[in-house]
Amino acid sequence: MKIQEQENILADMCVIAPTVYRDNRGCFFESWNEREFSQLTGANFHFVQDNRSVSKAHVLRGLHYQVSRPQGKIVTALKGTIFDVAVDLRKSSPTFGKWFGIELSGINKLQVWIPPGFAHGFLVCSPVAEVAYKTTDYYSPKDERCIVWNDPVLDIDWQARDTPIxxxxxxxxxxxxxxxLFE
Structure with missing residues (x-):
């Protein structure tokens, strides 16, 4: 596992590139290693819930976050391709109000770490995508909030060719x- 440098990445976020071992049978890689993640990032989070979603082309999910029980997330696309977006909602952060987007796919196997205090969403760019994310807190419907995907202040370039579903x-x-917001 290594941290992949990204231009315009937001404070405390990182893109994780697993070490992939390939041979004539296919490939193998560790999709999560807590010890390595902590050593590379200095972050020490434990994950309590794994989520998966399967969505068809042009589906946009988000921008979601939880207020009293904020969730950190490691997001990966198991199949297909998504454009994954995070928005920094921490008023004390140097990247407050900024967004970061990255293509995640079953082919590139990249993962993104989104700390607590961010809104998250993604757009499906392939015919179907299966997305998995580990969270640092449990889903809490009463704490869930949503920022509209096309907010003019955030001005997110979703790279959408069609109207999202x-x-x-x-x-x-x-x-x-x-x-x-978060302090």
């Missing part, structure tokens, strides 16, 4: 200016 909850997300 949204849930009613995501379509009705709050504007960034009204979002509950």
């Amino acid at each position: 949204l849930s009613s909850k995501d379509a009705a997300g709050d504007p960034f200016e009204l979002a509950e």
Whole structure:
């Protein structure tokens, strides 16, 4: 596992590139190693929940976060390709109000660490994508919030060629200016 340098990455985030061993049978890699992650990043988080979603092309999920029980996440695309986005909602952060996006796919095997205090979302860029993410806290429906995906203040370039498919909850997300934020 190594940390991959990325231009414009937000404070405390990182992109993880696993060491992939390939041969004529296929490949093998560790998708998670807590000891290595802690040594590389200095972050010491324990994950309590694993989530998976399967979505069709043009589905956009997000921008989600939890206020009282913020979740750190390691996100990976197991199959297909997504454009993954994180927004820093920590008012004390040097990258507050900024967003970072990266292509994650079953082919590139990259993972992104999104610390607590960020909103998260992704757009499916392939016919189907299966996404997995580990979280540092449990899902809490009463704490869940959503920022509208096309907020003009954030001005996220989702790299979408077509109109995204949204849930009613995501379509009705709050504007960034009204979002509950972190200190």
